[in-house]
Amino acid sequence: MEEMIHLDAGHRAQIGDELAAILDAALDDVLVTDGNGQVILVSAKFKQMYGVNGEDVIGQNVFTLERQGVFKPSITKLVIEQKQKVTMVQENREGRKIIVSAVPVKDGDGNITKIVSFSRDVTELMELQEQYRKLERKIEFYSNRLHEWETRDLKSDLFIGKSKAMQTVIGQIHKIAKFDANVLLTGESGVGKTMFARLIHENSARSGVEPVEVNCGAIPETLVESELFGYEAGSFTGANKKGKLGLMELASGGTLLLDEVSEIPFSLQVKLLKVIQDKAITRVGGVKSLPVDFRLIAASNKDLRALVSAGGFREDLYYRLNVIHIEIPALRQRQEDIFALALYFLEKFNLKYNLKKILTSDTVDALARYNWPGNIRELENLIERLVLTADADLIEEAALPEYIQSERAAAAGSASLDAALTGLEKKMVTAAYQKHKTTVGVARELGISQPTAVRKIRKHVGR
Numbered sequence: 001m002e003e004m005i006h007l008d009a010g011h012r013a014q015i016g017d018e019l020a021a022i023l024d025a026a027l028d029d030v031l032v033t034d035g036n037g038q039v040i041l042v043s044a045k046f047k048q049m050y051g052v053n054g055e056d057v058i059g060q061n062v063f064t065l066e067r068q069g070v071f072k073p074s075i076t077k078l079v080i081e082q083k084q085k086v087t088m089v090q091e092n093r094e095g096r097k098i099i100v101s102a103v104p105v106k107d108g109d110g111n112i113t114k115i116v117s118f119s120r121d122v123t124e125l126m127e128l129q130e131q132y133r134k135l136e137r138k139i140e141f142y143s144n145r146l147h148e149w150e151t152r153d154l155k156s157d158l159f160i161g162k163s164k165a166m167q168t169v170i171g172q173i174h175k176i177a178k179f180d181a182n183v184l185l186t187g188e189s190g191v192g193k194t195m196f197a198r199l200i201h202e203n204s205a206r207s208g209v210e211p212v213e214v215n216c217g218a219i220p221e222t223l224v225e226s227e228l229f230g231y232e233a234g235s236f237t238g239a240n241k242k243g244k245l246g247l248m249e250l251a252s253g254g255t256l257l258l259d260e261v262s263e264i265p266f267s268l269q270v271k272l273l274k275v276i277q278d279k280a281i282t283r284v285g286g287v288k289s290l291p292v293d294f295r296l297i298a299a300s301n302k303d304l305r306a307l308v309s310a311g312g313f314r315e316d317l318y319y320r321l322n323v324i325h326i327e328i329p330a331l332r333q334r335q336e337d338i339f340a341l342a343l344y345f346l347e348k349f350n351l352k353y354n355l356k357k358i359l360t361s362d363t364v365d366a367l368a369r370y371n372w373p374g375n376i377r378e379l380e381n382l383i384e385r386l387v388l389t390a391d392a393d394l395i396e397e398a399a400l401p402e403y404i405q406s407e408r409a410a411a412a413g414s415a416s417l418d419a420a421l422t423g424l425e426k427k428m429v430t431a432a433y434q435k436h437k438t439t440v441g442v443a444r445e446l447g448i449s450q451p452t453a454v455r456k457i458r459k460h461v462g463r
Helices: 009-015 017-025 046-050 062-067 075-082 123-155 164-176 193-202 221-229 266-278 304-309 315-321 331-353 361-369 375-389 402-436 439-446 450-460
Strands: 029-034 039-042 086-092 097-106 112-121 183-186 212-215 255-259 295-300 324-327
Touching (some): 075 112, 097 123, 164 331, 193 255, 221 266, 331 375, 439 450
Parallel strands (some): 183 324, 255 295
Antiparallel strands (some): 029 112, 097 112
């Protein structure tokens, strides 16, 4: 029989040629050491697995082979240390992955006499597993993105507008909605901060619970604490005899929107800060701490950072609220959305009042030129008023308030002045160029620099 097992004659006689042939026929590489880790047998697959001839490792210790980098780490060494079966992944000199199991053979006294290890190259298998894991991650990523877009299409109908500014805001909201971090929405009055807060809530894990909205500026300062925190029975004169749940308790499990958060009294801000930190409240007149769990969204039309600098708002509370900051653009910063919004509100109120009003093109142009200091709220209210008060189904520009018509007239007058000035400039540049035929001459006559003369000649004369 061709020799397939590399061992000395004594060991070959000990295990027999038949056993050696069986080991070499196995799919796995087999290595046997004595109780001290000295190699006494290897199968013919050892070289294929580790790149070293089997006869070269017979008689060597696994500690030495590990230092030489034949395999790392040595599983036999671990069996000797742990005195039990070990399974692990090794690397050979070429960096290939090899899964190895080693089993101790013990005598009657429990001493290790031999260690038998079985090795199999699993590099390709592990690469396939890694590719599969990457594929799974990609599938998960694209599934999440698809869900985001489906949710966006489903729950963003009210947020009309294709302007870059608006798309940026909606993109930010869909990116952070699923996370429970505090959000601060800022922007001028009427830009729709409350609607955006609802959009965040509707796309969060808390969407199944109705959000609690609080306009901090609409509550008398003396009642803010009892409204937010609630109170125990008999806490103060005029209090409900049974006590009252606070809005923070009512929001537990859902979302709490604090609109006009800048109006919270300075003396109460530290108590709000403690609620955010501790996730617990104490009712007015109470001593017991009650746990609350809500997602906090704050909104303000004032510059909170400026208020902090002026001493009107606590800095530590500002940073607690400002984990995620989203600035809602004013309507004048997204003029390309005015037309779409006007048509949306027109359809809304036509349906509501069972009417069929139409905006003329001149009316739409006038709306587009207006500055909208009251933002979307002002536009919505105006469209509703026009739908109800216009005498005919066709809403002419004359139906618009005088201040909007005046602004358009001023803009038109400004445009006429610009046109007149441009015409005068063209006449003077053309005459000077016909007279001198040089840019230097034109510059000298008009009292401008030569580079400026070059640009204006190109613009008006085409030379």
